[in-house]
Amino acid sequence: MASMPVDVSTPMDISESASYSDSLEWVSAMEDMMASQNESAVAAMPDFSNLASRKKTIEGVDGNDIDLYIEDPHASTANESCDPRPCIVHMHGGGMAFTTAQFAGAMRWRKSVASQGLLVISVEFRNSGGEMGNHPFPAGLNDCASAVQWVHAHREELNISSLIVSGESGGGNLCVATAIKANMEGWVHAIDGVFAIAPMIFGYYNSVPAELVSWQENEGYQGTLGMTRAMSRVYDPEGEHQRDPQAWPYWAGAEELRGLPPHIVTNYELDLIRDEGASFVRRLQAAEVPAISRTITGATHVVELAMPDLVPELVDETLASIAGFAHRAAEANR
Numbered sequence: 001m002a003s004m005p006v007d008v009s010t011p012m013d014i015s016e017s018a019s020y021s022d023s024l025e026w027v028s029a030m031e032d033m034m035a036s037q038n039e040s041a042v043a044a045m046p047d048f049s050n051l052a053s054r055k056k057t058i059e060g061v062d063g064n065d066i067d068l069y070i071e072d073p074h075a076s077t078a079n080e081s082c083d084p085r086p087c088i089v090h091m092h093g094g095g096m097a098f099t100t101a102q103f104a105g106a107m108r109w110r111k112s113v114a115s116q117g118l119l120v121i122s123v124e125f126r127n128s129g130g131e132m133g134n135h136p137f138p139a140g141l142n143d144c145a146s147a148v149q150w151v152h153a154h155r156e157e158l159n160i161s162s163l164i165v166s167g168e169s170g171g172g173n174l175c176v177a178t179a180i181k182a183n184m185e186g187w188v189h190a191i192d193g194v195f196a197i198a199p200m201i202f203g204y205y206n207s208v209p210a211e212l213v214s215w216q217e218n219e220g221y222q223g224t225l226g227m228t229r230a231m232s233r234v235y236d237p238e239g240e241h242q243r244d245p246q247a248w249p250y251w252a253g254a255e256e257l258r259g260l261p262p263h264i265v266t267n268y269e270l271d272l273i274r275d276e277g278a279s280f281v282r283r284l285q286a287a288e289v290p291a292i293s294r295t296i297t298g299a300t301h302v303v304e305l306a307m308p309d310l311v312p313e314l315v316d317e318t319l320a321s322i323a324g325f326a327h328r329a330a331e332a333n334r
């Protein structure tokens with residue numbers, strides 16, 4: 001990690017008491033830092049010539065345009081008689097606050113997933129900060145829900161056999177929250193499974209539950225209380241949604257969880273937010289939702305996306321897990 005290109009002028013540290021405007025400034029600085037690494041990340045990207053890429057713009061529930069970036073392994077074969085294949089609706093990471101679906105990390109990951117023979121649709125949801133503007137909760141969640149509903153309504157046209165929502169970090173929050181929102185609103189049948197990678201589902205405001213031991217063990221490795229507070233502050237500026245299960249699924253109770261589709265949640269041993277996912281899976285299981293949690297020993301936050309060339313075996317294992325999960329969901333639909 002010491003060799004990663006980081007702009008030392010970037011204010012990586014921020015206090016827990018920082019104002020909303022200071023938190024927005026920090027989010028922008030984080031986005032700028034990641035943008036500075038984008039060119040080298042694109043240059044290191046493998047050849048994905050086996051995929052056909054396109055963009056589709058749909059209208060969201062709030063009347064806004066939502067760009068969907070589609071990676072299709074079948075369209076590149078010019079074989080119109082292809083069997084239906086599973087679909088992954090992907091929400092990128094960034095604490096629901098920064099980066100976009102067109103950043104190199106998100107682009108490489110969706111193309112890698114599509115190379116498993118899956119249709120992948122990435123959602124360009126509204127962030128709560130950064131270059132896309134300041135759109136607090138529930139704007140981004142509404143965009144993700146609109147995208148899932150659009151994909152479900154076009155299953156036949158898209159030639160898909162199952163619909164899995166997936167995301168990492170902040171995107172992990174959004175994929176889990178989309179399923180909870182669907183469950184609470186009565187359209188959860190649209191989703192066949194949830195594959196969440198290091199989901200950021202506990203919003204830090206002023207204290208941490210005792211069961212989340214990783215917040216003590218791992219503070220400072222890649223994240224701090226100040227950084228997580230900044231992201232929760234821009235997502236919920238007025239502090240109105242601290243225990244809203246659609247904003248922070250960690251707080252979902254049995255009523256919101258019962259009836260959800262199967263979940264797989266990946267956690268990382270050296271991650272500040274490691275225990276959120278494990279605790280959430282225990283609650284899913286108590287609500288009789290098929291769910292498993294796995295924790296990768298010795299790994300930092302979302303290492304498969306952050307440093308894919310350093311952990312190729314782990315990348316392959318996670319991709320195979322996503323593909324297997326999606327195909328099992330397709331079998332269940334037959």
